Amino acid sequence: MEVLSISVDSRFVHSVWNEMELAKMVEGGIPFPMLSDQGGRIGSLYGVYDESAGVNIRGRFIIDPDGVIQAMEVLTPSVGRNMNETIRQIKAFQHVKATNEVTPAEWQPGKPTLKPSPSLVGKVWQVWKPEA
Amino acid sequence: MNQEESLSCVKPSVAPAAAPAAEKAPEEKAAVKEVKTVAAARVGQKAPDFEAQAFVAKQGFKNVKLSDYLGKWVLLCFYPGDFTFV
Structure with a gap:
């Protein structure tokens, strides 16, 4: 998994922010590339x-x-992300890509998955129950 | 020359990166059109390619192109700004 962060700040500002603040929160500084999108062209595209x-x-x-x-x-700027949910989604997508199984709601690694087939239609309740 | 260019203060990112050079009209109009790019990112679709200048801790400054990451999972995170709070 490769992480890329990106904002409209210049790469020089990224460098100073990493040095002045982030390296004090994360030992060794930010371990992934910090991209600069001056002009917002990449953001516009996304x-x-x-x-x-x-x-x-x-x-x-x-x-x-x-x-x-x-x-x-x-998200709008005032609310930060939940990395646990992001990591859960990444693991789920990786599992799906590797197995062609599908992951039901609230799925976590190690929990049951479903194998879509005509015989499963209407019978999901027999093999999977939502957690309370 | 290259060194000088790589140290310039402001250089807009390149997006979409796939745009062929031949399409770049010499007139200013072309640049305006490029900025008005319609958002193309959708789930289940190819991620629009781009190229950006980047800072990498312990490595310094380099260019990053999304398509160089083909074959790997990528988490791309936009955020409002350095030295902000959240």
């Missing part, structure tokens, strides 16, 4: 560039090895 504010809002995209977007989440 539908997350706010022209009036001149910034990219909080958009998160899971892209598979074929370059296909499997998931996206977009």
Whole structure:
């Protein structure tokens, strides 16, 4: 899994932010590339560039090895992300890609998956129950 | 020359990266059109390719192209700005 962060700040600002603040939160500094989207062209392409504010809002995209977007989440700036949910989704998409099984709601690694087939129609209740 | 260009203060990111060079009209109009790119990102569709300047801790400054990551899972995170709060 490769992480790329991206904002409209220049790469020089990324460098100073990493040095002055982030390296004090994460030992060794940020372990992934911090991309610069000055002008917001990349954000526009992904539908997350706010022209009036001149910034990219909080958009998160899971892209598979074929370059296909499997998931996206977009938040307004004031609320931070939940990385546990992001990691859960990544693990689920990786499992699906490897097995062609599907993962029901609330799925976590190790929990039961479903194998879609005509014989399963109307019988999901027999093999899977939602957790309380 | 290259070094000078790579140190310039402001250089817009390149998106979509796949745009062929031949399409770039010499007139200013072309640039305006490019900025008005319609959002193309949708689940189940190819992630639009782009190229951006980047800072990598302990490595310094380099260019990152999304399509260089084919074959790997990528988590792409946009955020409003450095030195903000959340």
